[in-house]
Structure formats: structure tokens, C-alpha cells
Amino acid sequence: MSSNTAASVVDAPEASHGGHHDPVANKIGMWLFLFTEVLLFGALFIAFAVYLSIYRWDFQEASAHLDMPIGAANTAILLTSSLTMALAIAALSRANKKLALHLLVVTLLLAAAFLVLKSFEWGHKFSHDLYPRSATMELKAEGEQVFYGLYFTMTGLHALHVLLGGAAILFAMGLIWKDRIRPDRISFLENVGLYWHLVDLVWIFLFPLFYLIG
Amino acid sequence: MTTAAVPLTPAVPDYLRAKQGLLAWLTTTDHKRIGIMYMIGMLVFFLFAACMAIIFRLELYSPGQQLVENDVYNRLLTLHGVAMIFLFIIPGIPAVFGNFFLPIMIGAEDVAFPRLNLLSWYCYLIGGLLALVAVMTGGPDTGWTFYVPYSMSTEHNVLIPMAAAFILGWSSILTGLNFVTTVHRMRSKEMGWFQMPLFIWSLYATGWVQLLATPVVGITLVLVLLDKYVGVAIFNPASGGDPILYQHMFWIYSHPAVYIMILPAMGVVSEIIPTFSRKTIFGYKFIAFSSIAIASIGSLVWAHHMFTSGMADVARIVFSFLTFFVAVPSAVKVFNWLATMYKGSIYLGPPMVWALTFIFLFSIGGLTGLINGALSLDLHIHDTSFVVAHFHYTMFGGTIVIFFAAMHYWWPKMFGRLYNMRSAYVAAGLFFIGFNLTYFPLFIAGMRGMPRRYADYLPEYLVYHRLSTIGSWILVSSILLMLGNLLHSLFKGRRAEDNPWGGATLEWQTQTPPPVLNFNGEPDLSRGPYEYPTEVEA
Numbered sequence: 001m002s003s004n005t006a007a008s009v010v011d012a013p014e015a016s017h018g019g020h021h022d023p024v025a026n027k028i029g030m031w032l033f034l035f036t037e038v039l040l041f042g043a044l045f046i047a048f049a050v051y052l053s054i055y056r057w058d059f060q061e062a063s064a065h066l067d068m069p070i071g072a073a074n075t076a077i078l079l080t081s082s083l084t085m086a087l088a089i090a091a092l093s094r095a096n097k098k099l100a101l102h103l104l105v106v107t108l109l110l111a112a113a114f115l116v117l118k119s120f121e122w123g124h125k126f127s128h129d130l131y132p133r134s135a136t137m138e139l140k141a142e143g144e145q146v147f148y149g150l151y152f153t154m155t156g157l158h159a160l161h162v163l164l165g166g167a168a169i170l171f172a173m174g175l176i177w178k179d180r181i182r183p184d185r186i187s188f189l190e191n192v193g194l195y196w197h198l199v200d201l202v203w204i205f206l207f208p209l210f211y212l213i214g
Numbered sequence: 215m216t217t218a219a220v221p222l223t224p225a226v227p228d229y230l231r232a233k234q235g236l237l238a239w240l241t242t243t244d245h246k247r248i249g250i251m252y253m254i255g256m257l258v259f260f261l262f263a264a265c266m267a268i269i270f271r272l273e274l275y276s277p278g279q280q281l282v283e284n285d286v287y288n289r290l291l292t293l294h295g296v297a298m299i300f301l302f303i304i305p306g307i308p309a310v311f312g313n314f315f316l317p318i319m320i321g322a323e324d325v326a327f328p329r330l331n332l333l334s335w336y337c338y339l340i341g342g343l344l345a346l347v348a349v350m351t352g353g354p355d356t357g358w359t360f361y362v363p364y365s366m367s368t369e370h371n372v373l374i375p376m377a378a379a380f381i382l383g384w385s386s387i388l389t390g391l392n393f394v395t396t397v398h399r400m401r402s403k404e405m406g407w408f409q410m411p412l413f414i415w416s417l418y419a420t421g422w423v424q425l426l427a428t429p430v431v432g433i434t435l436v437l438v439l440l441d442k443y444v445g446v447a448i449f450n451p452a453s454g455g456d457p458i459l460y461q462h463m464f465w466i467y468s469h470p471a472v473y474i475m476i477l478p479a480m481g482v483v484s485e486i487i488p489t490f491s492r493k494t495i496f497g498y499k500f501i502a503f504s505s506i507a508i509a510s511i512g513s514l515v516w517a518h519h520m521f522t523s524g525m526a527d528v529a530r531i532v533f534s535f536l537t538f539f540v541a542v543p544s545a546v547k548v549f550n551w552l553a554t555m556y557k558g559s560i561y562l563g564p565p566m567v568w569a570l571t572f573i574f575l576f577s578i579g580g581l582t583g584l585i586n587g588a589l590s591l592d593l594h595i596h597d598t599s600f601v602v603a604h605f606h607y608t609m610f611g612g613t614i615v616i617f618f619a620a621m622h623y624w625w626p627k628m629f630g631r632l633y634n635m636r637s638a639y640v641a642a643g644l645f646f647i648g649f650n651l652t653y654f655p656l657f658i659a660g661m662r663g664m665p666r667r668y669a670d671y672l673p674e675y676l677v678y679h680r681l682s683t684i685g686s687w688i689l690v691s692s693i694l695l696m697l698g699n700l701l702h703s704l705f706k707g708r709r710a711e712d713n714p715w716g717g718a719t720l721e722w723q724t725q726t727p728p729p730v731l732n733f734n735g736e737p738d739l740s741r742g743p744y745e746y747p748t749e750v751e752a
Contacts, residue, residue: 025398037429138453142453145453
């Protein structure tokens with residue numbers, strides 16, 4: 001494709017309609033979208049707070065059985081991935097395409113590492129017969145059941161976001177490769193970065209709430 | 215600089231004639247065409263939901279069982295609620311008239327994200343089709359609120375309607391995101407915030423509520439589904455969950471959602487009343503800020519739906535107080551509309567008749583809302599047909615009436631045709647009679663203890679239910695007459711001029727129907743949105 005049409009990938013629909021490029025509008029749109037994500041998780045955090053106040057001791061008991069070292073390792077991994085993401089944006093805005101792509105590959109690898117550790121953790125729980133409606137689960141105290149309910153829901157939803165964020169990074173890499181994202185048209189990559197930082201930020205709250213209250 | 219010099223014969227084809235064919239419509243990113251596609255979808259779902267209401271109103275014609283079994287009755291009223299609220303009233307005015315007129319009224323060529331706009335429509339379509347599938351497969355019987363534990367214990371399928379509501383939520387979020395960004399970025403350079411038409415202010419406030427409230431209900435519905443079908447313990451009391459928490463999380467969205475429904479309607483009224491009074495709007499800034507005030511205070515009153523659910527007294531009193539407080543900005547609007555009409559040169563065109571109908575019906579709805587909001591009274595009337603009457607006066611008498619008003623106001627601009635005036639007046643008059651006959655008796659029945667959602671009743675409530683059922687026939691005939699009249703105008707209607715009502719906002723400056731890029735040349739912004747020439751043109 002010619003670089004002419006390529007330039008308009010992110011925000012140029014039909015030739016006649018809204019064919020202009022407005023990075024500020026893209027940024028506003030992304031921030032508004034992030035607000036919705038914050039509220040999505042916010043509702044879950046409210047549920048967590050309510051149940052924590054009802055089932056304080058059950059939550060502590062259940063939390064003590066989560067794998068804290070894995071959780072801590074995942075925290076470090078995600079924080080580092082946010083750093084590489086930010087560096088990638090900085091590199092591309094200085095027109096260093098190769099370095100930016102390398103940093104994004106590192107970000108993707110870190111995301112994959114996060115998911116692998118997460119799946120070990122879930123697998124470990126499942127192998128101990130701890131999953132929704134399992135025989136062991138139904139014998140647990142009510143508060144512990146709710147704790148695991150929230151644990152599977154919130155970390156699961158977060159993992160889904162890691163997956164979607166990874167897909168967005170991959171897509172952005174393709175666009176950088178084809179020079180559709182360039183130093184002068186970087187808003188798409190910046191938005192992917194914002195999304196990635198949100199994924200990171202949510203985890204920073206999930207980690208202490210689930211792993212450190214035991 | 216005046217646009218009067220622009221020739222009326224269009225140099226470019228209007229948006230209806232630009233690119234023909236079904237495919238061109240289904241892949242369009244033209245906000246006007248998307249608005250029209252929303253309108254078609256909404257009217258279909260509206261008639262479908264109205265049919266269900268007609269059926270269960272017939273069932274209530276006499277005590278005992280006449281037409282449908284109890285279980286079918288419950289499912290009918292659930293789907294009536296789901297379809298009316300999620301498919302018509304919530305998206306209604308922003309998706310149809312907001313889409314069509316927001317860019318034109320701020321002098322823009324389109325919304326900020328045209329393709330996202332089309333995606334919203336497809337979300338809407340998929341959600342609507344899923345709701346239809348839900349009907350085909352029996353449908354749930356929980357009421358539109360999907361309260362836990364009903365939704366946990368019911369044998370009926372709640373997966374499909376809840377998934378429908380979830381997807382419709384996406385449509386709503388994307389529309390809100392698009393509109394907020396559009397208002398920030400796409401306004402004509404010469405249009406400051408306080409030169410915006412008030413309809414735009416109301417869409418802007420609505421957009422924020424859509425953005426901030428919808429995700430909460432989205433995740434709440436997902437949690438119910440996870441709990442019911444996967445067994446993840448969240449709300450189910452059998453595994454330690456708290457059903458009251460579900461109610462809170464549901465209403466944290468669903469109460470602000472009533473402002474998603476009513477704010478755009480109030481914006482339309484703020485356009486129609488000055489145009490038909492030939493007088494500038496009274497208290498522009500108060501109306502603009504009252505939209506923001508309603509949006510923000512309205513987000514803090516959700517628990518007044520739960521006064522009888524179990525809550526601390528302090529919390530109930532605070533929520534009752536905040537509920538009263540939200541009536542203040544609403545009343546500001548009503549008084550400003552009345553002050554606008556005062557000493558105006560009023561032309562009672564059909565849109566104005568519908569707008570006045572709104573003020574009358576919505577005032578009744580709003581004032582009975584205060585009765586519901588008063589803690590002590592609510593304990594008596596909670597879950598009675600008083601509440602049913604109240605929210606039909608606000609949602610039907612408010613939002614849907616203004617949807618009709620907006621259709622009559624902007625129809626000539628959208629399609630270039632004028633409808634038959636006499637039929638329009640007759641339909642509006644019949645509607646007014648039918649509406650009050652249908653819903654007013656329910657206030658009295660409710661005060662006397664008639665519970666809502668019951669398929670049967672004691673003989674002493676017969677008179678109210680019978681009046682209401684007869685009223686529903688008049689109501690539905692008036693709506694069919696109105697829609698028939700509008701449809702007929704598409705084929706036989708007189709051609710409309712560019713500005714049949716003498717409006718001063720930008721959409722009346724462009725040709726009728728508008729060209730693909732909305733304006734032939736630059737719109738003239740030297741005149742404010744409510745500055746009318748001193749002499750009445752009509």
C-alpha cells in the first residue's frame with residue numbers, strides 16, 4: 001500500500017467523512033475509554049470492599065493460601081513491562097524504529113511470562129480441587145467461597161485485559177513495521193501504551209488486595 | 215456573510231441520494247444515515263414492546279385469568295421492560311437525533327469517530343436481535359431488573375437477555391464516548407461553549423453519564439451470569455453472596471440511566487420551545503448547568519429504589535434527601551421553559567403541542583417522583599402500581615413523548631417532507647387522552663394497595679384496571695395514527711422548505727435534506743442559537 005493511504009489507518013474512514021487526523025481527539029477518546037475501564041474494575045473493587053467488611057476472617061484465611069511469591073513476581077514483571085512500553089514510545093518519537101520494535105517485543109515477552117505464571121497459579125488451585133462448584137469449594141466457609149469467586153473473576157478479567165493489551169501491542173508493531181505509526185503520527189501507539197499502563201495499574205491494586213491481606 | 219446567498223438547488227446530492235443500495239447504508243459512516251438506521255430499529259422494537267404491553271393490559275381487563283397464564287404474563291412484562299428500556303428509551307434520542315443533529319448543530323462534518331459510530335449501531339443491532347431470540351426461546355420472568363435471587367433460581371433462560379443488555383451497554387458507551395469527544399473537538403471554531411445549542415449541552419452531560427455509569431451495570435450482569443452458570447460465588451446467598459449488593463450495583467447504573475433517558479429529551483424541549491415562541495431561551499446558562507447538575511446529583515441517588523430492601527436508616531435518609539435535591543435542577547428547567555414562553559409569539563405547531571404535552575405529563579411524573587422519594591411514603595407505595603404510573607409518566611410521558619416531538623420537529627429537515635398537520639394534531643390530542651386514561655388510574659390503584667407485576671387482582675381494583683386497559687387502546691391508536699401520518703408524508707407529503715419553523719440553530723441553515731457533508735460552504739455563526747428575527751415569519 002502506498003504511504004499515502006497508509007498514513008490514515010487509525011482515523012480515516014470514507015474519503016468524505018471525518019478524513020482529518022486529530023491526535024487530540026484520539027487521546028480524549030482513549031482517556032474516556034480508560035474511565036470506563038476504571039469503573040468496570042471499580043465496581044468489582046466495591047464488591048471486594050463490601051465482602052471484606054462482611055467476611056474479614058474468612059478473607060484472611062483464604063488469602064493465606066494464595067501463592068504470594070508468584071503474585072510478587074508477576075507484579076515485578078508487569079511493572080517492568082510498563083517501563084519497556086514507555087521506553088518504546090520514547091524511542092519511536094525519537095525516530096528509532098528498530099529500538100522501539102525491540103522494546104515492544106520485550107513487553108510482549110513479559111506479558112506472556114505474566115500469563116504463564118498466572119496459568120500455573122490457577123492450575124495449581126484447580127489441581128487442589130479449588131474451582132467454582134468443586135466438592136472442596138462447597139465445604140469451605142461462605143466468606144472463603146466469595147473470596148475465591150472474586151479471585152477467579154477479577155484476576156481472570158485482568159488476564160483477559162493482558163491478552164487484549166498484548167494483541168493491541170502486536171497490532172501496533174505491525175503498523176510501526178509498515179511505517180503507518182511514525183514519530184509524527186504516534187497517537188495510536190501512545191494510546192496502546194496508556195491501555196497497557198492501566199492493565200498494570202489494576203494489577204497493582206489486585207496484588208495487595210488478594211495476596212497481602214492473609 | 216450570510217448563507218441566504220447560497221442557492222437552494224443543491225450542487226451536491228443530499229445524504230439520502232448520495233450512494234444508493236442496502237450495502238451503502240450498512241457500511242456508511244455518515245452520522246445522518248446511522249441516525250436513520252437507529253430510528254428504524256428503534257421504532258420496530260418500540261412497536262414490538264408495545265404489543266406485549268397491549269397483551270398484558272388485556273389480561274388485566276378483568277380479575278382472574280383471561281388470556282395468558284401467570285408465567286407468560288411475567289415473561290411478557292419482563293420483555294416489555296427490557297425492550298422498552300434498553301432498546302428504545304435509553305438509546306432513543308441521543309442515538310437517533312443526537313447522531314443526526316449533533317454534528318450539524320455544532321457546524322461539523324461528522325462525529326469525531328465515524329467508524330466507531332457505525333460499530334455502536336451494530337452493537338445495538340446485535341443486542342436487539344438477541345432480545346428477539348430471547349422472546350423466541352421463551353424469555354425470562356425476572357422483571358427487567360434481573361434481581362438476584364430471582365435471576366439465580368429461575369428456570370428460564372436469562373443468559374440471552376442479559377447478554378443483550380451487556381452488548382447494548384457497549385453501544386451506549388461508544389456513543390457517549392463519541393459525543394463527548396465530538397463536542398470537545400469538532401465544534402466550529404467560532405462556537406464557544408456558551409454558544410452551543412442546549413440540546414448539545416444535554417447530549418454532552420448524557421455522554422458523561424453513559425460513559426461513567428454503564429460499565430458498572432455491564433460488569434454486574436457478567437457477575438450474575440458467572441454466578442448462575444459457572445458457579446463463581448458472588449451474589450448467590452447459598453454460597454455467601456449478598457443479593458442486596460446486586461441491587462446496589464444494578465441501581466448505581468440504572469438510576470443514572472433514567473437521566474440518560476430524560477436529559478436529551480429536556481435538551482430537545484429547550485430547542486422546540488424558543489423556536490415556537492419566537493423568543494430567546496430564558497436563562498441559557500441555568501439550563502446548561504442544570505443538565506450538568508442533574509447528571510452529577512443524579513448519580514448519587516440510586517438507593518432510593520431500595521428503601522424497603524434493608525439499609526441503615528441514616529443511608530435511607532441521605533438518599534431521600536439527595537432525591538429531593540435532584541428535583542431542583544429539573545424544576546429550574548421547567549420554570550425556564552415557562553418563562554421562555556411568557557410574552558412570546560407562540561405558534562402551536564405539532565412539535566410545540568408535543569412539547570407542551572411533555573411539560574404537563576413530566577410535571578406529574580416528576581412530582582409523583584417526590585412522593586416516591588419521600589422515605590415514609592415510599593414504604594407504603596413501594597412496588598405498587600403507583601410506581602408503575604410514576605415511571606410511565608416520566609419515561610413515556612417524558613422521553614418517548616419528546617422522541618415524538620423531535621420526530622415532528624426535525625422530520626422535514628431529515629426527509630424533506632412535511633406531514634399532514636391535521637392528522638398530527640388529532641394524533642397528539644388522542645395521545646394525551648389515551649395516556650392519562652391509561653396511567654392515571656394506576657396512581658389511585660397503587661395508593662390503595664394494588665401491587666405491580668401481578669397478573670390478577672381483587673375485584674375492588676376493577677374500575678382502575680378497566681379504565682387503564684381502555685386507555686391503552688386509545689393510546690395505541692393515536693401512536694399508529696401518528697406513525698402512519700409520518701410514513702405517509704415520505705411518499706405524499708408536501709416538500710419542506712429549508713426552515714419551516716423559523717429555527718435559529720445551524721441545522722436550519724443548511725439545505726433540506728442536508729448534503730453529505732452537512733453544509734454547502736461555511737455555516738453562518740454570527741447569530742446565536744436562540745436569536746430570532748423580531749417579526750414572526752409564519
